Amino acid sequence: MKFRLKRLLQKQREFLIPLVHIKLQNGQFEILGLGVWYSYWRDPYHLLLTLPWAGFLALIALLYVATNALFALAYLAGGDCIENARPGDFLDAFFFSVQTLASIGYGAMYPKTTYANTIVTVEAMAGLVGIAVMTGLAFARFSRPTARVMFSRVAVITPHEGVPTLMFRAANQRRNQVLEAQMRVYLMRDEVSLEGLFLRRFHDLRLLRSQTPSFVLTWVAMHPIDEYSPLYGMTPESLTQTNTTIVISLSGIDETVAQVVHARHSYSADEILWNYRFVDIMHYTNEGHRYIDYSHFHDILPLD
Template sequence: MLKHLRKWFVTRFLGHSRQRARLVSKDGRCNIEFGNVEVQSRLIFFVDIWTTVLDLKWRYKMTIFITAFLGSWFFFGLLWYAVAYLHKDLPEFHPSVNHTPCVEHINGLTSAFLFSLETQVTIGYGFRCVTEQCATAIFLLIVQSILGVIINSFMCGAILAKISRPKKRAKTITFSKNAVISKRGGKLCLLIRVANLRKSLLISSHIYGKLLKTTVTPEGETIILDQININFVVDAGNENLFFISPLTIYHVIDHSSPFFHMAAETLPQQDFELVVFLDGTVESTSATCQVRTSYVPEEVLWGYRFAPIVSKTKEGKYRVDFHNFSKTVEVETPHCAMCLYNEKDARARMKRGYDNPNFILSEVNEVDDTKM
């Protein structure tokens, strides 16, 4: 009882006082900023304008969308007004009865704006139209029509691409809140649970991890966010996962694992971030997507396993209870990986007769019975 109260007190009060810096948030967003970027480098974002627009947030994208159309309508409206002004088609010039204007029924800036809108969006009410008397007006009509198609194609394509990005499909892939360390198949493993909330599959799914920590090289160089590969597998391997139901992926803590020298007592004092990636192809759109999350030492529970989540109903259907998705159960677990392997080695030596404490060598005095 005291153990649980102490753990609750540490998590409740001391855990909030020391917030660890995360490179990747739980929902997969990267917490990084770029400083002192040269002006020439910033101009590269405008060279790749398509990707820049796609990466913008919706409020900025909609601002650009509205500004592009309203700006182009108003700009060409000013040009149409200038054509009418130079050709003396406006009412203030008192044109004669036989005067043929460049554009019929342009009486001011407002009517010029309306004609610009009708031309660019091809509404064509029929009340205002270009006449054949003015080559300048015909040329301006062609230019606005071409630019209108380009603006319409770019902006509508950007909106459609933003909606259909596979990043939204990644929102329906969820990871467990915590990672756990316990025995699995006689080996000490780090386990994480991942689930697909849609019935459509992710094709060619591949899962892997990166351990981010600060290391010091033998030459004395300090490397922040040094990346170490973490191999995650399921019972069928880590390639081409059959991702129809929640999977429990695990990393075997062996001699080559960076978790090998950690223990249950020293784990909370470690400084690392475990980032887990899941790559796959969306079945419905054939677009690739990546889902990622991260775990800090406080989110890795030593000596726990995940509660069962899949059951079979009387009707023969398989039911997934997401109420227990992140629920953990405490189990008996060695407090370090080294202890587990030392225990296995000791058992193997005892079976071979090495270092058997029950074996006692007693000296026997030999008696010569040949003497008579």
């Protein structure tokens, strides 16, 4: 009974969640302090897919060296069991392990005892499994579809058709098309219910155009702030007091890979500027052709 109670308390301690801080950046939640109670090593597949390439390659190199070192120690434990290797020399055993793990087989060194042949058999199978796993992980990382979408650094609130309108820009940084692109915009802010319960509530922001058949160049998203808008009646001060954040989610089908791609971004209260407008980036050449000047993509001007 005491043993079962001890195991139960241990499991409860493993799932206790301490105080963590949540920060939203570029449309993605970053939870600070999460590593105190949750270890990424509990989900190694997700860890290897989300690591940066530099960290992924460094981890693979570390595992490769550590594996060969362990097998080298196993060969040394068998005494003089490798032909043409210096007895007791770690480097000879290590490089013999490298040749065995990668199925190189130069022939200069080879096992000469039953013990060594047994270790070679185990290592050869471990090498086959390791190469298959690493190949699958590398392919999974390369094959993940990604979108290269640039969002304006700030969002503005400016009159449009006589109605105050929240606006921001998005641009496709690739030369291909994103088909059937859809954009969803959400407002997050702190609220208190009638019962006094603190809530971090989401609100949908209706766009004048929330989808396009082909997202090629730029997209100016517009949300009219009318009496039905969650932003109606709010001021820059109230946005700051309620920790308001605008979250954008853009998705569509990449015509190159024929897979769904996603892009996210967010604007905090201090990145929403009132009574500003974006600089026009659509221009005409002397021959009457239209072109887009991306050098002013983020530029804004105050209203007169």
